[in-house]
Amino acid sequence: MTLWQADFYKHAVAHRNGEEILWELILCDVQGNVLCEKSCPQSQASSAWLIVQLESLLTEGKPTAIQVFRPQSLSLFKLAGEQLGLEIVATRQTTMLKALLQKRYGNQALVLDVPPPQPLPENLWGEQWCFATLSVESLLTSFGDAPIPYRSMPEAYLSLCRELVAELPIPGSIIYAGRQARYLCQWLADISPVSLNYQATEIGQSGGLVLEAGLMDRWILATFADPEVAQGATLFEQRKAVVHHLHFLLIQPDNSGATYTGFWLLQTES
Numbered sequence: 001m002t003l004w005q006a007d008f009y010k011h012a013v014a015h016r017n018g019e020e021i022l023w024e025l026i027l028c029d030v031q032g033n034v035l036c037e038k039s040c041p042q043s044q045a046s047s048a049w050l051i052v053q054l055e056s057l058l059t060e061g062k063p064t065a066i067q068v069f070r071p072q073s074l075s076l077f078k079l080a081g082e083q084l085g086l087e088i089v090a091t092r093q094t095t096m097l098k099a100l101l102q103k104r105y106g107n108q109a110l111v112l113d114v115p116p117p118q119p120l121p122e123n124l125w126g127e128q129w130c131f132a133t134l135s136v137e138s139l140l141t142s143f144g145d146a147p148i149p150y151r152s153m154p155e156a157y158l159s160l161c162r163e164l165v166a167e168l169p170i171p172g173s174i175i176y177a178g179r180q181a182r183y184l185c186q187w188l189a190d191i192s193p194v195s196l197n198y199q200a201t202e203i204g205q206s207g208g209l210v211l212e213a214g215l216m217d218r219w220i221l222a223t224f225a226d227p228e229v230a231q232g233a234t235l236f237e238q239r240k241a242v243v244h245h246l247h248f249l250l251i252q253p254d255n256s257g258a259t260y261t262g263f264w265l266l267q268t269e270s
Contacts, residue, residue, distance in 0.1 A: 003030050004063040005097035008050055008073045010042060011105055025053055027066075032096040047079035054080055062086060069094045070112065071215050090215050092194055092269065093156070117199075117210045117218035124184045126177035128255070129209075129222050131232045133169035133239065134248065136161050143263050150185035150251070150262035152193070157265045160244045171239035172196075172248035173209060173221070177261070181253040185262035188251070191217060195268040196247060198233035205230050211249075212268075240268060 006027045012019045023045035027036040038053050065087040068074045074090050081088040101109040134142075140161055144153065161170070173196055177184045191213040200207040206225035210218055224230065240247050244267065251262035 002061070002063045004028070004035060004066045005030065005094040006066050006068055006073070006077060007070055007094075007097055007101060008045075008076055009070055010045070011109065013039075025050065026097065026100060027057070028096050028100055030096055032099065034100065047076050047083075050076055050080045051083050054084055054086070058084065065089045067091050067094050067097075069098070069215060074215065090192075092212075092215060093154075112216050114216050115218060117208075117220045119220050121187070124177075124180055124187055126175040126180065126184065126251075128176040130174055131171065131236050132174045132250070133171050135166065136164045136168050136170060136243075137166040139170050139248065139265070143260075146260060146263075148260045148263050149182070150189050151264075152189075153263070153265040157246060157267055160246060160267075161265075164243055168243055169239055170243055170246055170248060171236045172250060173236075174250045174252060174255075175221075176252055176255050178253055181251055181261040185251050188213075188249075188262060188264065191219075193249060193264045193266060195245075195266045196221065196249060197268055198237050200230065200233070207233060209233065245269075 008025045022039040024039045194212040205227040208223040209221045211221045249264040
C-alpha cells in the first residue's frame with residue numbers, strides 16, 4: 001500500500017520587497033519523504049493546475065490513496081482525483097505532512113476555522129453514558145475479534161497500544177443507547193469519529209464531552225453540571241496523556257455487558 005499525504009493551500013512567502021501570497025503544493029509519503037514541492041500565484045491556483053502537477057508524478061506509478069486534512073484542499077484534490085483516477089481520502093491523521101508544514105510555516109499553517117460544536121441529533125440520544133477504562137490487554141484481546149457490527153481500530157493505534165504495559169488503563173466512554181444503539185452506530189460510522197475531548201466551563205465543575213469527527217466537525221455528545229462527573233472528565237484527560245492520547249468510544253444497548261454494538265479506538269491530536 002502506497003499512501004501520499006498532500007496539501008495545496010495559500011501561504012505568505014517573504015521576499016525582499018515584502019510578502020507574496022503563493023499557493024503551495026506539498027506531497028510526502030507516510031515516512032515523511034517529500035515527493036513534491038511546487039507553488040503558483042493565487043491567480044493560477046485551481047484544480048486544472050493541480051492536475052498538471054499530479055500527472056507529472058504518476059509516471060512511476062499511482063499511490064493507493066492521497067490523504068488530505070484541509071477542507072479547502074480536499075475539494076480541489078477531489079476534482080483532480082476524478083480526472084486522474086486517484087482515490088482521495090479525507091483524514092486528520094496526516095502526521096508527517098503536518099510536521100513538514102509546521103516546520104516550514106509554524107503552527108498557524110495547521111489552524112482551521114473550526115465551527116462550534118453542534119448538539120447531537122435528538123433521535124440519537126442514548127439512555128445513559130459513563131466514563132470507563134479498559135486495560136491495554138483487554139482492549140487488544142477482547143475487542144479485536146469480538147463480533148461487533150460497527151468497529152474501527154486503526155492499525156496505527158493498535159501498534160501504539162502494543163508498545164504500552166498490558167495493565168495500563170485506556171480511558172473511554174460508554175453510551176448505553178437502548179433501541180437507538182444501531183442507529184447511533186450507523187450515524188457515527190458515517191461521520192468518522194476522531195476523538196473525544198472534555199471541555200470544561202470556567203468554574204471547572206461542569207462541562208461537556210465533545211466528539212471531533214471528519215475533518216472539522218464537532219458534536220456535543222454529553223453535558224453535565226456535576227462536580228464528580230467533572231472530576232471523572234479531568235481524570236479521563238489525564239489518562240489519555242499517559243497512553244499516547246488513545247481512548248475509546250463503546251456503544252451498547254444496555255449495561256448488561258452481553259452485547260456490543262459499536263467500538264471506536266480514537267486518538268486526540270497532541
